[in-house]
Amino acid sequence: MVVFANREEAGKLLGEHLKTQGLEVDLVLGIPRGGVVVAKEVSKVLHVSMSLLIVRKLGVPSNPELAFGAIDPEGRIYTDRWTIEYFRLSQEEIKRVAEEELKKIREREEKFLKGKELDVRDKSVLVVDDGIATGQTVIAGVEYLKRKGTKRVLVAVPVCPLESMRKLKEHADEVYCLHTSESGSFAVGMFYRDFRQVEDSEVEELLKDGVL
Structure with a gap:
């Protein structure tokens, strides 16, 4: 390896x-x-x-390191259907995680890209x-x-x-x-x-x- x-x-x-x-x-x-x-x-x-x-991973709430998708600077969400179904994630959970990560994107844009x-x-x-x-x-x-x-x-x-x-x-x-x-x-x-x-x-x- x-x-x-x-x-x-x-x-x-x-x-x-x-x-x-x-x-x-x-x-x-x-x-x-x-x-x-x-x-x-x-x-x-x-x-x-x-x-x-600056794009962000969307992590499964019970296991944040595991991605169920990602979000871009325009707030567009990309998801993996299999992971969402396996963890039975609700639309509310997906929306909450996405909002948190979009906020982090904005913070990093300001901090790093001014x-x-x-x-x-x-x-x-x-x-x-x-x-x-x-x-x-x-x-x-x-x-x-x-x-x-x-x-x-x-x-x-x-x-x-x-x-x-x-x-x-x-x-x-x-x-x-x-x-x-x-x-x-x-x-x-x-x-x-x-x-x-x-x-x-x-x-x-x-x-x-x-x-x-």
């Missing part, structure tokens, strides 16, 4: 891989918070500006995260960017399950994953020796060159 030392190493390796593919993009977008660390390294290798794509509108029209954009589990959050981000008028939306991650990669390819123009896993049990943290939580202050430090 491939194991990365930390998100920085994963980002450098991912960036080098993308470079060998001859990838050309106008902008790299990291998904906060862990994805921003990886995206920063990718943007350095590719010599491309970086900003943030209220700046993300300008992606007619650009080739690369979305980067530290890994993908279900893919719900990244799909929400990809669809949001397409509605914002991007020319092309590409996705790159250090690790993801094969099934999620297949699902993502139905939404993104191209998907790059350094290590695809066919294992039944999958968690992004399994593939990192250091997978500690990234703090807001670290994200702000990574963005100190300014965001577009």
Whole structure:
């Protein structure tokens, strides 16, 4: 099994891989918070500006780490029907979680982007995260960017399950994953020796060159 030392190493390796593919993009977008660390390294290798794509996972109330869907900055919800049915989530529960997460999106937009509108029209954009589990959050981000008028939306991650990669390819123009896993049990943290939580202050430090 491939194991990365930390998100920085994963980002450098991912960036080098993308470079060998001859990838050309106008902008790299990291998904906060862990994805921003990886995206920063990718943007350095590719010599491309970086900003943030602030989308949020919608977690099952009894198990918040488990996603039943995701929400984008416009408040559009993307859900996994099977998970909702399995946990018998009501429309009220879904609405409550979505409202909480949209509030967090607004807070992060203000904190990290200083209220700046993300300008992606007619650009080739690369979305980067530290890994993908279900893919719900990244799909929400990809669809949001397409509605914002991007020319092309590409996705790159250090690790993801094969099934999620297949699902993502139905939404993104191209998907790059350094290590695809066919294992039944999958968690992004399994593939990192250091997978500690990234703090807001670290994200702000990574963005100190300014965001577009």
